[in-house]
Amino acid sequence: MSTIHIVCPHCHKVNRIPLKDHYTKANCGHCKQSLLDTHPVELTPETFPTHIQKSDIPVVVDFWAPWCGPCRMMAPAYEEAAAQFPLKAQFAKVNTEQYQQLAAPFGIRGIPTIIVFKHGQEVDRVSGALPAQQIAQLVARHIG
Template sequence: MSDAVKLTCLACEQTNRVPLARIGEGPKCATCGAPLVAGKVAEIDLRTHDKATRTDELPILIDYWAPWCGPCRMMAPEFARAAAALAGKTRFAKINTEDFPEISSRLGIRGIPLLILWHRGREVARLPGARPAAEIERFVRDRLRLPA
């Protein structure tokens, strides 16, 4: 295993190499200066989604949602809490399926909210429905075999 990971900047799409030993130090994008591992949820577009899910070497959990969806809006603060708890281990993002409907058909999304965990270009697992932060954290830890 390499001592550095590739991360797509979720703000400008630039690929960055970050030493594993420095993941917890708040690395920033070399191009735009945006935080790469902030422990926050990033709102992304289709191009950023495709690049990050295909090339990133740190897991990314993506929330597929829509603004008209009550359970999606209800889960948003829980998703943000899980992002803070797993900072440095998994990145968190969300994509609006109403703005990018092609993502739903491409990924076979039949209902929202839907969380999909990606790692090294592969879908690892799906978690449908609105979930509390503790359940989201457990889902990620179990699938990635991270210590509690």
């Protein structure tokens, strides 16, 4: 049976789980919390590399800032889109105000900017606030 590596959204440990079309239950082997949690993960300089490089599913990162009106406006749509992809894509957020060093290498010129990473590499990017449907379409292109 094929397996995939998933980074726990709670404790940030890498888990190897069976590859399935649908999951009803999947818990972290370390912290025992659900890997099916679709709430976007807040990434830090310590957790960013693990999520980007160790995950076998696409990692969708919203680069945002608390003072950014469009970022705050898009946040509910981002969470709504995330709920559609349990264990198919991992959604994450990087606060560019707090962690400028995470955004700088990607040449982010405006926020919100969503970057899709697959196997440690950037595979897609879009800037500007998007509705949930467009975010979901962006992510769906990189699944499978």
